[in-house]
Amino acid sequence: EVQLVESGGGLVQPGRSLRLSCVASGFTFDDYAMHWVRQAPGKGLEWVSGISWNSGDIAYADSVKGRFTISRDSAKSSLYLQINTLRTEDTAFYYCAKGSGRYYLDWFAPWGQGTLVTVSS
Amino acid sequence: SSELTQDPAVSVALGQTVRITCQGDSLRSYYVSWHQQKPGQAPVLVMYGKNNRPSGIPDRFSGSRSGNTVSLTITGAQAEDEADYYCNSRDSSGFSWVFGGGTKLTVL
Numbered sequence: 638e639v640q641l642v643e644s645g646g647g648l649v650q651p652g653r654s655l656r657l658s659c660v661a662s663g664f665t666f667d668d669y670a671m672h673w674v675r676q677a678p679g680k681g682l683e684w685v686s687g688i689s690w691n692s693g694d695i696a697y698a699d700s701v702k703g704r705f706t707i708s709r710d711s712a713k714s715s716l717y718l719q720i721n722t723l724r725t726e727d728t729a730f731y732y733c734a735k736g737s738g739r740y741y742l743d744w745f746a747p748w749g750q751g752t753l754v755t756v757s758s
Numbered sequence: 759s760s761e762l763t764q765d766p767a768v769s770v771a772l773g774q775t776v777r778i779t780c781q782g783d784s785l786r787s788y789y790v791s792w793h794q795q796k797p798g799q800a801p802v803l804v805m806y807g808k809n810n811r812p813s814g815i816p817d818r819f820s821g822s823r824s825g826n827t828v829s830l831t832i833t834g835a836q837a838e839d840e841a842d843y844y845c846n847s848r849d850s851s852g853f854s855w856v857f858g859g860g861t862k863l864t865v866l
Contacts, residue, residue: 672855682793682801682844684855696854732800742848744791746803746812 639663641733641749648755649723659716659733659749666714667691670736672745673707673718675729685731686718687741694741723756730754761849762858769864770835778830778861780845788848790828792821795860796841804843805830832863840865 645657659671673685686697686707695707706719716733730751737743762782770776780790789808793801803812809821818833828847832839845858 674857681860682795682846682857684846684857687855698854737806742853744789744803744806744846746791746793746806748793748800748802750800 639735639747641735641747643731643733643749643752646731646752646754648757650758651723651725651756653723654719654721655723655754657718657720657731657733657752657754661714661716661733661735664735666709667711668739670739670741670743670745671707671709671716672734672736672741673705673716674732674734674748675727676732676751677726677729680729683729687736687745688716689741690736690739696741720754723754725756727754728756761856762845762847764843764845764858764861766859767862767864769866770832771866772837773834775831775833776835776863778832778843778863779827780829780847780858781827782847782856782858783826784847784850784852784856785823785826785828788852790821790823790845790847792830793844793846794839794841795844801844835863835865837865839863 640662643659672687688707708717732751734745734748736745792805794804795801805821844860849856
């Protein structure tokens with residue numbers, strides 16, 4: 638069974654940085670693209686970033702380009718999201734999701750349970 | 759604003775059929791996936807590709823397309839189908855992803 642467990646969220650002041658993690662199990666991590674998707678409280682889903690199986694292709698939503706960095710570590714079966722210069726509008730649940738194939742342009746599922754990032758002074 | 763447009767809310771009587779739509783120019787070129795989200799839970803994939811259901815999704819869920827509009831149809835809606843539904847596809851550039859704004863389905 639595929640399991641995705643996110644961590645690293647919490648209450649952070651504006652301007653600070655944070656690194657989110659997602660530990661994957663139940664599948665061969667190296668064979669699949671991975672994604673981050675966020676959801677502000679009470680709002681809809683927003684795709685944030687995707688990374689191909691070998692990190693050769695990476696993409697970001699325009700809203701986060703330049704501040705967010707996605708990465709993966711095959712030895713740890715882990716996906717990461719580095720968030721710099723946090724803004725109040727970054728407050729959201731952050732979900733990781735497994736790609737259906739090697740490239741981030743393939744559809745994605747399932748999703749983890751998410752980790753909440755709250756940006757506030 | 760999203761490149762994919764969904765009706766904010768739809769209601770259906772128990773056991774009846776409901777169609778949830780997603781409209782966008784990129785849908786002429788790319789497939790859509792549909793994700794169901796119940797309160798306090800992570801989204802769950804219910805439809806992907808041309809008309810494919812993941813394992814465990816009831817066959818009352820089906821998909822269709824007409825031009826730039828894709829639909830998720832629930833035939834014989836059940837109380838447990840009450841949820842938010844999001845369509846998801848590539849954006850107009852083809853190199854990024856976008857979600858529709860979501861449709862809140864109420865089963866009466």
